[in-house]
Amino acid sequence: MKCALVGSRYFGATVFEALRKEAGVEFTAIVVPALDDRLALAAQAAGVPVHVLADKKIVPGDAIPEGTDLIVAAHTHARISNEALARSRLGGVGYHPSLLPRHRGIAAVEWTILEGDAIAGGSVYHLADGWDAGAIAAQDWCFVARGESARELWERALAPMGLDLLARVVRHARDHGALPAHSQDPRFATRAPMIRRPVVVADEAAPSPTTPLIVTIIGPDRPGIVRLLSDRAQRHGASWTTGQMSRLAGEFAGMVHFEVPPEYVDALAEALRGLESSGLRVAIARSQRGQVPSGLRGVSLELSGDDRIGIVSKLTDILAQRGVSIEHIQTDLGGPDASGRRTFRIAAHVLVPHALANDELQRSLGALAQEMLIDIAIDDRHIGVATAA
Secondary structure, eight states, rough: EEEEEEEEEHHHHHHHHHHHHHHTTTEEEEEEEEESHHHHHHHHHOOOOOOOOTTTTEEEGGSSSBBOOEEESSOOEEEOOHHHHHTTOOOOOEEEEESSSTTTTTHHHHHHHHOOOOOOEEEEEOOSSSOOOSSSSEEEEEOOTTTTTHHIIOOOOOOOOHHHHHHHHHHHHHHHSSOOOOOHHHGGOOOOOOOOOOOOOOOSSSOOOOEEEEEEEEEETTTHHHHHHHHHHHTTTOEOOOOOEEEEOOOOOOEEEEEGGGEEEEEHHHHGGGGGGOEEHHHHHHHOOOOOOOEEEEEEEEEEOOTTTTHHHHHHHHHHHTTTEEEEEEEEOOOTTTTTTEEEEEEEEEEEEETHHHHHHHHHHHHHHHHHHEEEETTTTEEEEOOOO
């Protein structure tokens, strides 16, 4: 069985060493992108002819010697031309680290992680026209470990799997003079394009840039909703910074601020929108950095008192009239006491114009405190106490 191996780096060299040990298998050529590539060095050490590609994007016909039975592709980014395939009696096969037709493309392992696949796999497929679209010669699968990175998945399972599958197909071709072939089902095809990471010149200790993503989610309450959010965030390298989750009248309502690597923002947003198929409503917004606008200062505001209609409406009306912006507000209605009265509480952080002094804001809110019989405090400074009537 005479093989031409087209490949590079660690995986190409490992396949080369493994196939050399197979009885009845020899090499007509090793095709590499550079003479100092790890595969090229291994081939030279074994005395096997090496062909260095002039154009690293394509393998021409003359790279494959006459008399070749099978072309084996192992970690090559060069397209093997029809002229090259025609020089091989059985054509060619390559290894792709996914369960084709899922994740066709150059970043199959990365997209396996980004999509949150619980099961991954590898495919040896016939080299043909189309992007990883040739018939399947052999496949295998594995589980994806929780929290596993693309590199960890490749090194733990997919690279050894590829080595085993390629050796299995080469042995079949040697013993039977033919290759298994099962057509891919295009209904299940997905793309795994290259993930382009921005190149940032910065000090080594500088933190990686992130994009703020604000996610709001509402739907019927049930166990596991927060886990669904956190799992998708982790798979896309996002940090969960702040958030509020509540059960309101039988409905789950939450808002979360994620810090996401820029290259994963779109993928995370798409994964989160996928939760809508389970009955949840999801809204996503990209935010600018949370800097306090110039001319404003942050102030903490707390309010408590007997529940009365109109407290929130009157409070927000006063703040709006004075040019105060609400950055964060949380409300809570306590249970009834022995007399049946319920306590209403507000905790807020507001942005106040520098021109509006705290004393002036206190006077405005003090009038509300007397009218509604409530306590209000600004930055831990008490405004007014009124006893219930």
